[in-house]
Structures are given as C-alpha cells and as structure tokens.
Amino acid sequence: MKLHLPPRVSPKQFDAMLQAAAGVVGKDWVMATDADRDAYSDIYAPGNPEEWPASAAIAPGSVEEVRAIVRLANQYKTPLWPVARGKNLGYGTAAPRLPGSIVLDLGRMNRILELDPKLAYCVVEPGVGFFDLYDAIQREKLPLWLSVPGNAWGSVLGNALEHGIGYTPYGLHARNLCGIEAVLPDGDLMRTGMGAMKDNPAWHLFPMSYGPTFDLAFSQSNLGVVTKAGVWLQPAPESSLELVWDIPNEDDIGWVVDTIAPLKISGLVDQNVFIPSWLGKMVLKGQRKDFWDKPSAIPEWRVQELLKEHKLGYWQVALRLYGEEGVVKAKAEVVKAAMKRNIDVAPAEHWWHTGDYIHGVETTMGIPSAVPLQMSDWVGGRGAHMGFSPVVPATGRHVLDQKQRSRRIIAEFDVDFYASFTIGGRFANNVNMLMYDRDNAEEVARMRRLFDALIKETAKAGYAEYRTHLGWMDPVMDTFDFNDNALRRFGEKVKNALDPNGIIAPGKQGIWPAAYADARAKANAGGKA
Secondary structure: OOOOOOOOOOHHHHHHHHHHHHHHHOHHHEEOOHHHHHHOOOOOOOOOHHHOOOOEEEOOOOHHHHHHHHHHHHHHOOOEEEEOOOOOOOOOOOOOOOOOOEEEEOOOOOOEEEEEOOOOEEEEOOOOEHHHHHHHHHHHOOOEEOOOOOOOOOEHHHHHHOOOEOOOOOOEHHHHEEEEEEEOOOOOEEEOHHHHOOOOOOOOOOOOOOOOOOHHHHOOOOOOEEEEEEEEOEEOOOEEEEEEEEEOOHHHHHHHHHHHHHHHHHOOOOOOEEEEEHHHHHOOOOOHHHOOOOOOOOOHHHHHHHHHHOOOOOEEEEEEEEEOHHHHHHHHHHHHHHHHOOOOOOOEEEEEEOOOOOOOOOHHHOOOOOHHHHHHHOOOOOEEEEEEOEEEEOOHHHHHHHHHHHHHHHHHOOOOOOEEEEEOOOEEEEEEEEEEEOOOHHHHHHHHHHHHHHHHHHHHOOOEEOOOOHHHHHHHHHOOOHHHHHHHHHHHHHHHHHOOOOOEOOOHHHOOOHHHOOHHHHOOOOOOO
C-alpha cells in the first residue's frame, strides 16, 4: 500500500516523527514500508482498503514508551490509532478511521500482571489474547473460566473496550472491566476507580470510584490509550448442563425471546443466550455453492429443503446452566417447563462435571475458538463479512419487528438472510451477518448500499447499532439524534478539552476533534460504492 500522509502533516514532519519514535521503541518497531502498511490494512475491507490507510505503525513495549510516543505525536501533530491486537474482524481490523493515521500497535504489551483465583480476576495488558489467558489459567490449573467472543483471536481488553459480547454469565465484557490505567492525550498517566490511590488493593475489585467513575469513558473511545486493566473472571462451576432445542419456524423467535428474557432478568438463567439461525449452522457444513449455486438469495423453498435435509430448526436455542448439580437440576426443570408451553419436544441434554473432558470447542464454557471465521468462506473467493448489529428491547414484539424489517431490506438487495439474536436480559442484540467476496466489485457495492439502507431504516424505527465498521461510524453516530445529537456534541467537547491537537484516534465512533472537523465527511464510507 502506498504512503498516505495524515492531514496537516508534511513529509518532513512525518519523517521526523518516525525518526524520533525509533529513538523510543527501537527502529525495528517503527514500521513504514508498503508491506507494513498492507499488514495494518482492513483485510475484510468492503471495497478498496486504501479508503482507510495507515501511514505507518509504531509498537511500544511499555507504558513509558506509550507516553513518550503520545508526546511525540503532539509535538509533530501526527494522529495515532491505538489497537490492541488489530483483530477486530468485520469492523475494520487494525485500519484507522482517519486516513494516514499512525497505528499505535500495543500487541507487544502482552503481560498477564495478576491472576487471582480466590477473588476471580486478572490484570492484563492490551496484547494479551483470549488464547493467552486461557492457556495461562490451564497451566496453573486455576478454577477460573473466561468469557470469550465467537472469534477469540483478538485481545481480551480490546474486545471488552469495543463492547464485545460472549456466551457465559460474564458475557457483557465491558461490564467485567474494573480498574483501568490509561495514557491521556497529553501523555499523562491516569488510573481509574480505587487505583487513583497508590497501591490500593481494591483497585480491580470495586467497580466504582470516589466521584465520577471513568472506566467506561475509555471504551469505544478516543480519550486515551488503555495500557492495563482488571477483568473479572467466572469461578469454575461444579457442573454445567446444556439444554438444546431446535426451533422449527422463523417467527418462533418471538415466543422464544418472551420465554427466555424473563428467566434471564430474574437471574434463574445467567448466561447470555445466543440464538443463531439455520444459516449459522450451514456455513460450517460447506460453501454456499454446495447448497445453492445461483447468485440470487437462497429462496424460501430451498431453505425449507435444507432444513429437512440437515435436520435443522430455523433457530437453535442452546441454553447453558452453571453451578452445583442440585441447583442446576432445579433450574433446568423451570426452564424446560417454560419452553414446553410453546414446544412440546424434550431438549437434548449435555451434562458436564468438574474433571470431565470437554469435547471440542465450547464458547459457552469459556474455551476460545476461531471456528466462526469459517463463515467467510461461505460465498467463495476472497470471502469477508460485516455485521449489522442493532439492539432492541428483549420482547417478542420488538424482536419480530426488527427481524421482519431487516429481512425485508436484505431481500430487496437479493442477499441471503443470516440473522442471530443474543438475549442479554432486558435487551436483545440482533446480528445480521453480511458475507461477500471482496474481489467481486458489484457484490461489494451492493453490500455497501445495503448497509446504508439498514442503518437508515432501522433508525427510523428507533433502533441503533452498538458497534459498526469504521467506515460507517459517522452515519451510526448520526442516528443518536436526541436534542440535536447532544451525545456527539458532549463527546466532542470532552475530546477537544483533553486532546486539542486531535492526536488519539480522531473520528472514532463519530467523535471528531476540532482539529480534524473537516475530515468528517471526507472519510465517510456511507453512501459510497
């Protein structure tokens, strides 16, 4: 990838910044060749990855090096785009929002600083991945479980800071953050919560502060660079039972949500319950051409044939209970009785007890996996995906309303309907997976128009996404329109106060510093094809 300089930065400034940075991190950790820029591009980019090019990458190895690089960035007015491991697949990977930004790659900062089995928490740096933390727990034979996302290649902190969701009782990952250390845009160093007192042992245990609590101010944020944080972990249960129902019909998702959400809200079910549609299972069985070899969307008659051929329901509910065996059994009877009101088929039951072998990959038991990446092979070619992910109230009425809307819009673009819902209690997260061949220009253009339409029409109904691809951060932020976009105006007031030079991640989540206000429209993917 050729060099794109950030706005307001001359070649002389840029070269001086890289030379000064090499004096901090070592020349091997300043990466500015065409091959380096390719390595930090969006590998799933919906279109030309040079829409969101990095100019270079710098990889500090310590907090002090991060502070020094941030100070240099202020001196040379070079914007930084912090990434933990750069594995935010489908959302932009390591590519920056503002073209020409320097990626601040925190992957070298990969220490597990604390791992406490008694109080069930860890303290990690941004470069620690889910596999790293899982392996450390297994080596020490600690009675702790992780919560992991579907694709666990990425960073534990990076996923939590981007509001990632997992499949266990600890599945709202941002909620498990407790006590953050962050480098501020001027290079100052701050600790949140009880950590604001030097050597306070409750730093990663008490989730609030004295005065305002700022932990989540650093999530989906460009107010600082997180260099370490505490993460709460799940104590390993004595036993676990998975109950699995195949749900036959598409509109059954309404009663499923109305059945499970009250159980989740009451605390009887503590897991985030993930409900994939049939296509979520088919992508693991082969490629699209094996089941439908035409470019048009798979028609409903063929869907019904595939459900019969592969003995699938339209949806699958795999609900897992955790705890002492007697408690799990009692909870299971309540869940089965609730489900039986709408489906008179006994669930498959899969028990696990401490010491049992776990067969294969099981995200609901905190075992990291990269299996979901296989879905990118579904369409063939250089496969890629994006997810359109609005949040709706966890009622059958709202869920059916959103499903029908997204289904209608997706059908208008002649694209396969691949939906899932995660019941998190009072909310349901609806992920519509859009898969495409990156080398098929017509297909990519259609996906971009589809994404625009989904954002626009869903916002008209009063729903918004909780995260999105970096090219659509502004259109999604536009949908948060209460009181003339007060949320964005507040975010930008804070941004300008803390970061007058606009150094840290300008444009992230649609928050632009005044220094780059004119870049907002230029860097916006929405509507382009």
